[in-house]
Amino acid sequence: MLLSLLILLPLVAGLILTVIKNDKSLGFVGTAVSIYNFVYTLILLFSQTPVDPTLSTPWFEIAGVPATITLSLTGLGATMVLLTTLVYTLLFLYFYSIKKNYSNTFYGLLLITYGGLNGVFLAHDLVLFYFFWEIVLIPIYFLIGIWGAKKTRISANTTFFLYTILGSMLMLGGIIYIGFQLKPESFKLEDVMKVTSSFGNLQTLAWLFLIAFAIKIPLFPLHTWQPAAYKTSPTPVTVVLSALMAKMGLFAVVNWYIKLFPFTCKEMFDNLLYIVGFGLVYASLIALTTNDVKKIIAYSSIGHLALIFMGLFTQSELGTLGSYFQMFSHGMVVLGLWLTVDYMQRRYKLTDIKSISGLATVDPVIAVFFTFFCLANVALPLTSSFIGEFMMLNALYTYNPILCIIGCTGVILSAAYTLRLSTSILFGERENLAEKRKKFPKTLYLIFGMISIIILVLGIYPSILFNLLQK
Amino acid sequence: MNIILTSALSGIIFMFSGFVLKDKRHLNLLAVVLFGAMIISAYFQLQGQEILQGEYTNMLENDPFRVLFFILFCFIGIYYTLVNRKNFTKPGNKVSDYFALIFISFTGIAVLASFNNLLLMFLGIEILSIPMYALAGAAKHKMKSTEAAVKYFLMGSFSTGIMLMGIALIYGASGSFLLDNLINYSFDFQSIYYLGWVMLILSLCFKVSVAPMHFWAPDVYDGTPTVFSSFMITVVKGASFMTFISLLSAFKFDSEVVATNYKFLLSFIIILTLILGNFSALKQASVKRMLAYSSVVQAGFMMFALFNINPESKYALVYYTVSYSLASIVLFYVLTQVKNVNYKGFNGLAKRSPILAFSTTIALLSLAGIPFTSGFLAKFMILSSAMEDPSNLILVIVALVLAVLSIYYYIKVVIAMYFHEGKNKGIKLNGFTQFLLILGTSLTLALGIYPDLLKMFLTAFVPN
Numbered sequence: 001m002l003l004s005l006l007i008l009l010p011l012v013a014g015l016i017l018t019v020i021k022n023d024k025s026l027g028f029v030g031t032a033v034s035i036y037n038f039v040y041t042l043i044l045l046f047s048q049t050p051v052d053p054t055l056s057t058p059w060f061e062i063a064g065v066p067a068t069i070t071l072s073l074t075g076l077g078a079t080m081v082l083l084t085t086l087v088y089t090l091l092f093l094y095f096y097s098i099k100k101n102y103s104n105t106f107y108g109l110l111l112i113t114y115g116g117l118n119g120v121f122l123a124h125d126l127v128l129f130y131f132f133w134e135i136v137l138i139p140i141y142f143l144i145g146i147w148g149a150k151k152t153r154i155s156a157n158t159t160f161f162l163y164t165i166l167g168s169m170l171m172l173g174g175i176i177y178i179g180f181q182l183k184p185e186s187f188k189l190e191d192v193m194k195v196t197s198s199f200g201n202l203q204t205l206a207w208l209f210l211i212a213f214a215i216k217i218p219l220f221p222l223h224t225w226q227p228a229a230y231k232t233s234p235t236p237v238t239v240v241l242s243a244l245m246a247k248m249g250l251f252a253v254v255n256w257y258i259k260l261f262p263f264t265c266k267e268m269f270d271n272l273l274y275i276v277g278f279g280l281v282y283a284s285l286i287a288l289t290t291n292d293v294k295k296i297i298a299y300s301s302i303g304h305l306a307l308i309f310m311g312l313f314t315q316s317e318l319g320t321l322g323s324y325f326q327m328f329s330h331g332m333v334v335l336g337l338w339l340t341v342d343y344m345q346r347r348y349k350l351t352d353i354k355s356i357s358g359l360a361t362v363d364p365v366i367a368v369f370f371t372f373f374c375l376a377n378v379a380l381p382l383t384s385s386f387i388g389e390f391m392m393l394n395a396l397y398t399y400n401p402i403l404c405i406i407g408c409t410g411v412i413l414s415a416a417y418t419l420r421l422s423t424s425i426l427f428g429e430r431e432n433l434a435e436k437r438k439k440f441p442k443t444l445y446l447i448f449g450m451i452s453i454i455i456l457v458l459g460i461y462p463s464i465l466f467n468l469l470q471k
Numbered sequence: 472m473n474i475i476l477t478s479a480l481s482g483i484i485f486m487f488s489g490f491v492l493k494d495k496r497h498l499n500l501l502a503v504v505l506f507g508a509m510i511i512s513a514y515f516q517l518q519g520q521e522i523l524q525g526e527y528t529n530m531l532e533n534d535p536f537r538v539l540f541f542i543l544f545c546f547i548g549i550y551y552t553l554v555n556r557k558n559f560t561k562p563g564n565k566v567s568d569y570f571a572l573i574f575i576s577f578t579g580i581a582v583l584a585s586f587n588n589l590l591l592m593f594l595g596i597e598i599l600s601i602p603m604y605a606l607a608g609a610a611k612h613k614m615k616s617t618e619a620a621v622k623y624f625l626m627g628s629f630s631t632g633i634m635l636m637g638i639a640l641i642y643g644a645s646g647s648f649l650l651d652n653l654i655n656y657s658f659d660f661q662s663i664y665y666l667g668w669v670m671l672i673l674s675l676c677f678k679v680s681v682a683p684m685h686f687w688a689p690d691v692y693d694g695t696p697t698v699f700s701s702f703m704i705t706v707v708k709g710a711s712f713m714t715f716i717s718l719l720s721a722f723k724f725d726s727e728v729v730a731t732n733y734k735f736l737l738s739f740i741i742i743l744t745l746i747l748g749n750f751s752a753l754k755q756a757s758v759k760r761m762l763a764y765s766s767v768v769q770a771g772f773m774m775f776a777l778f779n780i781n782p783e784s785k786y787a788l789v790y791y792t793v794s795y796s797l798a799s800i801v802l803f804y805v806l807t808q809v810k811n812v813n814y815k816g817f818n819g820l821a822k823r824s825p826i827l828a829f830s831t832t833i834a835l836l837s838l839a840g841i842p843f844t845s846g847f848l849a850k851f852m853i854l855s856s857a858m859e860d861p862s863n864l865i866l867v868i869v870a871l872v873l874a875v876l877s878i879y880y881y882i883k884v885v886i887a888m889y890f891h892e893g894k895n896k897g898i899k900l901n902g903f904t905q906f907l908l909i910l911g912t913s914l915t916l917a918l919g920i921y922p923d924l925l926k927m928f929l930t931a932f933v934p935n
Contacts, residue, residue, distance in 0.1 A: 019829075060922045062852055063783045131842040138841065141882075145890045154890055158882070165878055169871035176851065176867060180858035204864070 014111030097443030167212035216249030220279020284413035311392030322391025358430035384458035489567035619694025630677035637670030692763035701803035744771030784856035794845035818893025845918035
């Protein structure tokens, strides 16, 4: 019962905030909920007295196959919940410190997404999982549609919505097939695993699920909705999209796809990984040529996620563990990048890399933080990304050296475009920047500092996370 | 027999109520009371306490499934009457006559809920349809309404002809009208027998408005005054489906070939309906017309229940009807409130009438089949009932992919309401209407989260 609080608390708070008619900003509710959930997750994960990490109650039954409410805080799911609560806490603290008040509906919708995300990471029942998988989408749709960039918000948003719904619909077909043709005892993960492993050839079914997940991640060639959506959304929503929602896709691959179709995976994957590898290089090359800051980070995200996906399918413990680690690490790094970019957008009207330059002389503090997050994005040693990428590339080499070469190319390209991004904004002649130095808010030291410390600590002492992952 | 008597009596009461009750509020109240009386009589029928109990040479049967369905129609009728209580004067001022027609069509539904005989089914279908032809033309001064009435009547009579022919052929082959005896047909007339069934199926396809017999539907639903199209696409369509499923449960496959052909016919109808309906709805500029086409699409989904007729698929159909009716009544109510039924008429609605916009959104999401609304579980159940046969996977996938198209035209309304600025005037709702809209919305959500609510509600009427 305690576990469901992680989902219900933000969901209910979000619903109330969305519906309430009040001009006074109630953003502190969001902050309180996320801090509470973060602390609560920490207690659940690290307490000495073992807490029962699962919950299971019957829900409803269709044609003799019951769907249940089964939640479980274990393994990768636990790490992802930790990431979600952490990202949301920092995000709400960030709102607090930049003194930008969005309306209550905005906070409410963000909180509903929060509940949905936690639900996806906790659900161990196929139908329940599908419920949360979809409910995350609806508030995001309204967030982009109402607060997105004026010009593109409707077109980009509709593309994003329909694209992801298309994936979900394919998955729904798969769920219906599993439930009412293969007839498991219930929709619980273990029961579904029993039936799918006893049937031999489930290629079609596996594809249905894979396409749905690949659209969410997004993987080449199903990524076309992503850059426009990232560019259009207000930055807090972009944070949720890239730091958390992309992880939803990867998490679903780990928790559902690989577990349900273990045999099909092995046969399908050699060719698929080449396509994903191509996507990695392709996205990195676009990031190298485009000038829009948000788009560079969006494409860089596509590249990194493709590499994580490749790591998952090396079928070695090293590779999968590296991928899990990198999923957490990428969430933190991308959070830092987006928040610094958001700050620069607000303060210095940053739009593309040509719009300003020489920022380092005007505002050295943000320059330091931005450079640090850029370096973490490049996976410099001592940052957490290095550990993950090193493990994944290592495993890729044993699996298939060609794929490792492709992966390394991606890493090199990522260094190229990230440095291009940071140098052209921070250094060079001062352009389009007011002489007057504005003071850097103190609370932002705390937020950016915390993100940096987490990245550094995980880079130096990664065992903290490994212990949690192997629990 | 109870339900037939009470609903016929209600119709007659309303025919004369115009003389006594001048205030239309009293008429609404009377309608609700009579619906209540019908529910009570249905309850007693389920308990086995019937007025005029008799054998009726097996023409009538007391089928709990259909009586429960009838009870649900009465509840939908109550909700419909209350939500639209101020809209009945819009087509004209003969409110008592409209109610009389609505209650006479309920008599048809009551007959359809009890038939055990093809002729009685025919009678029920006719009693259900003829008042609808009249209601379609209720707005006499409007060209579109008259056009709808004429079109509906001509096409309806045409399909009735097909149905009669089908019944005649089946009678010729089997020598009986009783559903249970149909299977004992003479093998010399096998081709005639099956031809008869195909004709029956096609004529019922007309009644539920699925392709290839759907061409009347958009024009009629669009032309009919909005209050009455709301009734047509919810209760009338649901009742037609109830007839369809109980008729087809008498259709036994006596060979593999028949089963294959039946499946092929059904798949063909479904695919054609979904493709034609979705692609036509995509291009509409008027929301009312879009909803008319979307009702064709929804009927296509409801057809999935006919693949394997068993208690589960019947329940799925009931659930689908309830969920679809709740959403449609809300949406058509909104249509009567906006000045302009084009997408532009919805611009900026969210700012001015947040409750209306919110319930519209939930209703649309329910039609689109998004989780946490009853529409999702309705689709889930109805598709799962067709999944006994693994080759149906492709059909299900095609239906779901086409559903993405439907989401596109549903969210166009949401986009207009929330993301566009508009100069339209705000719509003021009084407290009771707000309550009803919120009630409908919360029922949609509650059924979407805990679907067993409906089952619990239904079992309350069944004797142990």
